[in-house]
Amino acid sequence: MIAAISLSTNIPAASTNITVTSGPNGTQKHSKPLTSTLKWLAKSGKLDEALHLIESSPSRLTFTELDVEAYSLLLHTCISRKSLEHGQRLYLQLLLPKDRGNNHSLRHNPTLKSKLITLYSVCGRMDEARSVFEDGLEDEQVPVSVWVAMAIGYLRNGYLVEALLVYCDMLIRFVQPGNFAFSMALKACAELPELRVGRAVHAQIVKSIEEPDQVVNNALLRLYAENGCSVEVFRVFDTMPERNVVSWNSLIASFARRDQVFESLDSFRRMQGEGMGFSWVTLTTILPVCGRLTALNCGKEIHAQIVKSTKRPDVPVLNSLIDMYAKSGEIDYCKRVFERMQSKDLTSWNTLLTGYANNGFIEEGMKLFDLMIESGVRPDGVTFIALLSGCSHAGLTDEGRRLFNKMKLVYGVSPTVEHYACLVDLLGRAGRIKEALDVVERMPMKPTGSIWGSLLNSCRLQGNVCLAECAAKELFELEPTNPGNYVMLSNVYANAGMWNGVNRVRELMKHRGIKKDAGCSWVQIRNRIHTFLAGGGFEFRNSAEFKKVWNELTDAMKELGYILDTSVVLHDVNEETKAMWVCGHSERVAVTFALVHTAAGMPIRITKNIRICADCHSWVKLVSVITGRLIVLRDTNRFHHFKGGECSCKDHW
DNA sequence: ACGCCATAAT
Numbered sequence: 001m002i003a004a005i006s007l008s009t010n011i012p013a014a015s016t017n018i019t020v021t022s023g024p025n026g027t028q029k030h031s032k033p034l035t036s037t038l039k040w041l042a043k044s045g046k047l048d049e050a051l052h053l054i055e056s057s058p059s060r061l062t063f064t065e066l067d068v069e070a071y072s073l074l075l076h077t078c079i080s081r082k083s084l085e086h087g088q089r090l091y092l093q094l095l096l097p098k099d100r101g102n103n104h105s106l107r108h109n110p111t112l113k114s115k116l117i118t119l120y121s122v123c124g125r126m127d128e129a130r131s132v133f134e135d136g137l138e139d140e141q142v143p144v145s146v147w148v149a150m151a152i153g154y155l156r157n158g159y160l161v162e163a164l165l166v167y168c169d170m171l172i173r174f175v176q177p178g179n180f181a182f183s184m185a186l187k188a189c190a191e192l193p194e195l196r197v198g199r200a201v202h203a204q205i206v207k208s209i210e211e212p213d214q215v216v217n218n219a220l221l222r223l224y225a226e227n228g229c230s231v232e233v234f235r236v237f238d239t240m241p242e243r244n245v246v247s248w249n250s251l252i253a254s255f256a257r258r259d260q261v262f263e264s265l266d267s268f269r270r271m272q273g274e275g276m277g278f279s280w281v282t283l284t285t286i287l288p289v290c291g292r293l294t295a296l297n298c299g300k301e302i303h304a305q306i307v308k309s310t311k312r313p314d315v316p317v318l319n320s321l322i323d324m325y326a327k328s329g330e331i332d333y334c335k336r337v338f339e340r341m342q343s344k345d346l347t348s349w350n351t352l353l354t355g356y357a358n359n360g361f362i363e364e365g366m367k368l369f370d371l372m373i374e375s376g377v378r379p380d381g382v383t384f385i386a387l388l389s390g391c392s393h394a395g396l397t398d399e400g401r402r403l404f405n406k407m408k409l410v411y412g413v414s415p416t417v418e419h420y421a422c423l424v425d426l427l428g429r430a431g432r433i434k435e436a437l438d439v440v441e442r443m444p445m446k447p448t449g450s451i452w453g454s455l456l457n458s459c460r461l462q463g464n465v466c467l468a469e470c471a472a473k474e475l476f477e478l479e480p481t482n483p484g485n486y487v488m489l490s491n492v493y494a495n496a497g498m499w500n501g502v503n504r505v506r507e508l509m510k511h512r513g514i515k516k517d518a519g520c521s522w523v524q525i526r527n528r529i530h531t532f533l534a535g536g537g538f539e540f541r542n543s544a545e546f547k548k549v550w551n552e553l554t555d556a557m558k559e560l561g562y563i564l565d566t567s568v569v570l571h572d573v574n575e576e577t578k579a580m581w582v583c584g585h586s587e588r589v590a591v592t593f594a595l596v597h598t599a600a601g602m603p604i605r606i607t608k609n610i611r612i613c614a615d616c617h618s619w620v621k622l623v624s625v626i627t628g629r630l631i632v633l634r635d636t637n638r639f640h641h642f643k644g645g646e647c648s649c650k651d652h653w
Numbered sequence: 654a655c656g657c658c659a660t661a662a663t
Contacts, residue, residue, distance in 0.1 A: 076654070114655055149655045183656045218657040249658035284659035316660045323661065351661045358662090385662045418663060425663085450663060637663095 035070050042073035047086040050074055054093055068109055075115035079122055087119040091132070108136050114149035121153025129153045144170065148180045155188055163188045164197065177204065179213045186219035190226045198223045214240075218247050225254030245279045253285045262529075264289045265298065278305070280317045287320035291327035294607040294634060295524050299324040312342075319347045326355025328605060329632035329639050331364075350382045357390025359639040360648040365390050379411050381419070388422035393638050395652045397430040417443075421450040428458025433467065449478040453485065460492050465501075468492040483509070483516040494570035502572070520609045521586035525597045532593070535584040545596050553592070556626045557619075565615040587616050587633060591623060603630040611635045611653075621645050 034053070041050035071090065078087040094107050106112065113132060120129035133150045136142070147170040154163035167185045170177065177185070182205050189198030202220060205212050212220070217240040224232035237243065237251065248271040255264035268286045271278070283302055290299040303321060306313050318341050325333040338344070338352045349372050356365035369387060372379065384407045391400030404423050407413045415423075420443045427436040436458060440447055452475040459468035472489040479485060486509050493501030509516070519534035532540075540546050566578035573581075587608055594604040612620075612635045624631050625645040633640045641648035 072654095079654095111655095118655065145655055147655095152655055155656095180656050187657075213656095215657045222657070244657090246658045251658090253658060279658080281659045288660070314659095318660090320660045326661095345660095347661050349661090354661060382662055389663065421663060454663085 035067055038070035039073050042070065042077050045077055045081070047074065047077055047081070047083060051086060051089050055089070068106065068111060071106070072111050072115060075112065075119060079115065079119045082119075082123055084119070084123045084125070087116065091116055108140055110143045110146050114145050117146070117149040117153055121149075121156050124157060126153065126157055126159070142173075142175070144175050144178055144181055147175060148184055151181075151184050151188075155184060155191075160188045160192050164192075164194070177208070178210055179216050182208075182212065183215045183219040186216070186223050190219070190223040193223075193227050195223070195227045195229070198227070214242070214244055214247075218244075218250055221247060222250045222254060225251060226257070228258065243276070245276060245282065248276055249279065249281050249285055252282065252289075256285060256289050261289050261293055265293070265295070280314050283313075284316045284320045287317075287324045291320075291324040293522070293524070293529055294328050294605050295529060296324075296328040296330065296605060297524055297527060299328065315341070315343060315345050315348065319345070319351050322348065322351045322355065326351065326359065327634070329359055329634060329641060331355060331359050331361060344377075346377060346380060346383075349377055350380070350386060353383060353390075354386040357386045357393065359641065360393060360650075362390040362394040362396060373411075379407075379413060381413055381416055384413060384415075385418055385422060388419060388426060392422060392426040392429060393649065393653065395430065395650075397426055397432070400426045417445055417448050417451065420445070421448070421454050424451055425454040425458065428455060429461060431462055433458060433462060433464060437467070447474070449475060449482070452478065453488075456485065456488050456492075460488055460495070463492070463495055465492055465496050465498070480512065481514060483514050486514060487516050491570050499572050502570070517609060519586045521590040521606050523590045523594045523604070523606050525594065530590070530593060532586045532589045534586045535581065537586075537589045537593075540593060541589065546592060549592055549595050553623060553626060557622050560622055560625070562618070562622055565618070568613045568615045582613070582615050585613060585616050587612060588619060591620060591631065595623075595627060595629075601628065603632065605632045606634070608633065608635045611637055612640065617647065617651075617653075621647055 038050050038053065041047075041053070071094070074090060075087060077083075078090070094112065116132045117129045120126070120132065129150065133146065147166060151163040151166040151170075154160070154166065164185065167177070167181065167188070170181065182201060185201045186198060189195070189201060202223075205216060205220075217236060220236045221233060221240075224230075224236060233251070233254075237247070240247070248267065252264050252267045252271070255261070255267060264286070268282070268289075271282070283306065287299065287302060290296070290302065299321075302324075306317065306321065318337055322334045322337050325331070325337065334352055334355045338348060341348060349368070353365055353368055353372075356362065356368060365387060369379070369383070372383075384403065387403055388400050391397070391403065400423070404415065404419065404426075407415060407419070420439060423439055424436045427433075427439065436455060440451055440455065443451075452471045456468055456471040456475060459465070459471060468489060472485065475482075475485045486505055490502050490505040493499070493505065520531060522529050522531040524530075564579055564582060566575060566582060569578040569581050571578075571581075587606055590606045591604060594606065598604065612633060617640070620631055620633060620640070620642050622645065623629070624642040628644075631642040633642065638649065638653060640653075
């Protein structure tokens with residue numbers, strides 16, 4: 001009996017005559033061409049046709065190694081497409097009963113089993129993955145690859161402890177771990193973090209017959225870097241036989257994650273210096289570091305590397321590039337990069353939107369949002385955080401309120417606590433404290449620290465001592481170690497002249513061992529970042545160049561009618577001390593430093609770790625008039641673009 | 654071909 005199977009599309013010429021021939025005892029046997037057709041279909045991603053072919057075979061056939069290869073390829077395609085449906089159909093074929101001629105071995109074939117587990121896990125179906133894993137676990141000697149597939153499945157879905165438990169079970173069964181198993185166990189330990197177990201795994205690696213490969217060494221690197229063991233990091237780094245791009249990336253990323261931005265940047269420089277080159281991942285790791293530092297020069301250098309590269313940059317690199325420019329206040333560059341992207345994802349839109357919102361370009365943001373909807377991009381929670389906080393910065397209270405109501409109704413995005421916090425902030429800032437309180441009472445979830453924080457901040461702006469005390473009480477319970485909260489309450493008291501209250505808060509902080517963060521500003525000049533602490537920077541402040549510029553500014557300001565506003569000093573000290581403190585604010589010193597060290601007319605970018613004070617805000621405005629410079633000052637909350645005596649925040653912050 | 658490194662917010 002010869003059954004010709006014809007397929008409608010694009011079968012390669014060599015495989016056109018596919019036959020299924022009768023075997024000697026009546027069962028059918030695949031001829032080789034069927035296997036190669038399946039493989040070809042798998043490679044070209046035609047899963048439907050492949051499955052149709054398998055399912056329409058009149059009865060099950062004996063499998064050969066080649067069939068395993070074909071099935072394996074098919075599963076591989078399912079995994080990369082995350083096609084659960086096709087995978088399940090394939091699995092069903094593997095499970096078909098023996099009496100139809102099915103060879104029992106395929107069901108427990110390690111390669112196929114691993115792939116099935118992987119498929120289920122990439123689709124987030126851990127229960128199904130587990131049952132494939134457990135099928136035959138008791139009576140078969142399961143090879144290491146299957147254990148590893150299961151553990152990696154758990155890792156992928158964030159079940160770190162489960163992954164380690166699988167590793168332990170494997171050891172209990174006397175299965176020898178190899179490099180795959182080691183790297184997986186180390187990853188789980190690095191993320192948990194579980195340094196002791198990680199060290200134990202390291203010991204197993206040392207004792208193992210197998211030499212640790214590149215990936216295992218990289219995983220060790222990450223384990224130690226993540227746990228702040230710099231001695232071990234450099235020992236592994238120096239002793240590993242070779243370092244690839246990933247080794248460097250993981251070093252840079254670990255520093256960045258631990259807020260060691262300078263170490264991160266230094267490692268990147270060393271990597272470049274050693275001729276290692278970079279991958280897109282390197283740049284997506286280092287660009288946020290430049291963004292955090294407002295190291296625009298470094299960021300621009302990296303942009304040049306991207307442009308010069310012969311390969312097309314991927315979406316995440318360009319997203320990070322937009323973000324870097326946004327964090328440096330270079331909104332025009334953001335827009336240019338965004339517009340030239342050949343493909344964009346949701347993050348691209350959200351990043352640009354956030355950039356507009358934080359830099360105070362809310363109208364542009366609203367336009368972008370409309371364009372986003374027109375283009376058929378579905379907004380998510382982040383989109384609305386950007387818009388709501390943008391409205392809040394700009395004082396567009398009603399606009400923001402409307403947007404909040406529309407997000408669920410029109411766009412199907414349910415508000416989270418963070419959105420409620422934005423709403424409370426929006427109303428509170430506008431002085432509509434009662435409405436804000438109403439929101440807190442009526443919201444469907446328990447108020448978090450961010451909610452009480454927004455409320456407390458509104459009370460500070462509005463001078464509402466009574467409500468501030470209530471909010472602070474809740475806040476101190478939820479976030480007892482956050483110094484910012486204590487400072488805010490203290491400011492409320494100081495503004496109201498209630499020095500008893502200020503002292504009480506100070507005592508409370510002392511009692512709980514909480515220190516407030518010192519004010520600090522920094523500025524990049526060429527390739528160096530210069531940092532100034534409030535009341536510090538004496539070396540520079542005593543220099544002739546400082547005094548010259550400072551005195552010129554002071555004289556010019558006097559002519560413009562500027563009077564130092566010492567009420568921003570919230571301490572009970574005499575006027576003279578107050579004036580000295582204000583003039584020692586870090587942003588003033590940083591601005592002066594930048595004026596001394598950059599050419600006339602060049603824009604100045606200052607970043608600050610806390611909010612700018614009201615008097616410095618007026619001072620910088622005047623500096624922008626006197627020197628004719630654009631001064632972009634970024635604080636913890638937003639951006640201020642000072643130009644010609646005006647600020648982009650329109651004094652609303 | 655089961656593993657190492659990456660982006661958006663208050």
